[in-house]
Amino acid sequence: MYDLAIINGKTYINGMFENTNAYVLNGKIAAIDNKIYPAVKTYDATNKLVIPGLIDPHVHFALGGKVKSVDDFETGSKSAAYGGITTFIDFLDPISKSEDLNDAFNSRKELASNSCIDYSFHLTVMNPKEVNKIVDKMKLYNLKSIKLFTTYSDSGRRTYDPEIKELLEYSSLGDYIVMAHIEKDDLINLNADFRVADLPISRPSVAETKEALHIAKLVKETKGKCYMVHLSSGETLKQLTEQYSELINTSFLVESCPHYFALTNDKYSQEDGKLFTMAPPLRSESESELLKNNFKYIYSIGTDHCSFTKENKNNKYLKDMPMGIGSVEHSFDIMYKLYGESCIDAMTINPAITFGLYPAKGHINIGADADLMIYDTNIQTIIEPGHSASDYTVYDGMVVNGKVESTISRGKFVVEKGEFLGGSGKFVLESK
Numbered sequence: 001m002y003d004l005a006i007i008n009g010k011t012y013i014n015g016m017f018e019n020t021n022a023y024v025l026n027g028k029i030a031a032i033d034n035k036i037y038p039a040v041k042t043y044d045a046t047n048k049l050v051i052p053g054l055i056d057p058h059v060h061f062a063l064g065g066k067v068k069s070v071d072d073f074e075t076g077s078k079s080a081a082y083g084g085i086t087t088f089i090d091f092l093d094p095i096s097k098s099e100d101l102n103d104a105f106n107s108r109k110e111l112a113s114n115s116c117i118d119y120s121f122h123l124t125v126m127n128p129k130e131v132n133k134i135v136d137k138m139k140l141y142n143l144k145s146i147k148l149f150t151t152y153s154d155s156g157r158r159t160y161d162p163e164i165k166e167l168l169e170y171s172s173l174g175d176y177i178v179m180a181h182i183e184k185d186d187l188i189n190l191n192a193d194f195r196v197a198d199l200p201i202s203r204p205s206v207a208e209t210k211e212a213l214h215i216a217k218l219v220k221e222t223k224g225k226c227y228m229v230h231l232s233s234g235e236t237l238k239q240l241t242e243q244y245s246e247l248i249n250t251s252f253l254v255e256s257c258p259h260y261f262a263l264t265n266d267k268y269s270q271e272d273g274k275l276f277t278m279a280p281p282l283r284s285e286s287e288s289e290l291l292k293n294n295f296k297y298i299y300s301i302g303t304d305h306c307s308f309t310k311e312n313k314n315n316k317y318l319k320d321m322p323m324g325i326g327s328v329e330h331s332f333d334i335m336y337k338l339y340g341e342s343c344i345d346a347m348t349i350n351p352a353i354t355f356g357l358y359p360a361k362g363h364i365n366i367g368a369d370a371d372l373m374i375y376d377t378n379i380q381t382i383i384e385p386g387h388s389a390s391d392y393t394v395y396d397g398m399v400v401n402g403k404v405e406s407t408i409s410r411g412k413f414v415v416e417k418g419e420f421l422g423g424s425g426k427f428v429l430e431s432k
Ligand SMILES: [Zn+2]
Pocket: 058, 060, 304
């Protein structure tokens, strides 16, 4: 007797949909079969897609700063579950020395303990010095990634070339991947008089393109491994794929976010432009088109979810603006509308493999965690703000081609046919 049977669905297995049933026992996928077996609970997924629970490798819940982001782990994970996400990866507070890792890890883990879905963390560094000590120590915590910034020298978060090289050199040993926020620091203009309409010139796309090519060169020289977060510019992607094609999707992995596909920077000259402020910013129509046409080079989709309220965003000058938007609840709707099933791997198995979550997560096969998402493509939906603690979504009013019907974490419904049942997420990289 199985605990749960998901029957009659179109089930996504190893890159394609099959008309088959998935059976769950003790939180794991226990059988995949056309036959009907008895189960404590049977869920009829006729005409629905049964997809591996989505993995969002890039979220910021409860992010501190001058203005604290409004989704904590409780509301953020709930909103994510409504978006079909069953695992997210957040970031430890930035550290400069290995002695601070323990506190950074424990404080974040404590904050995350009320999450309703599973989670993991990226280690974050800010201008680190003894890189080797940090790398050694992170192994104790079983972390698989180190995030750095090539910019934000104004707040002391920039990591400089010698340390970037060192981090990349160590990464060639295969214990972790370097994650990089890539913008060329001296091409960022933080003029105190800049307003929202100036965001495109404050953080121009050329700053991303130039620095990305530079980092790709370092990856090649060091034989390291790098994951570029939130690529925003189609031009960056074009140049990378032209000049470093052998690295793309092998040792230089590119993440982009749904908003760079769905929105463009004409928003910044509109009255509500402040609601769309993030770094890097939205790009021009032609850049966005270039990105959309080269989706095949995008390895992973992360949301960079960092939500604020309209009130938080109500500032005249960019210098006072908390940067970031919420997106976890609608990322699949947006990407599925654009790419159909071709978006699934970038939101499931790819991040699972890169960040040490595979084989437990990211796919539907016997033995994997029963993390599943049921998507109803028989209805068109108009996007609304949803379940985030923020009072708006940048996708408000957009029409999409489906709706997350249910989200299952390790065999238990967190969302069932639109109703929130809650859940208890766990840290998935717990050292053995
Ligand atoms: Zn981010």
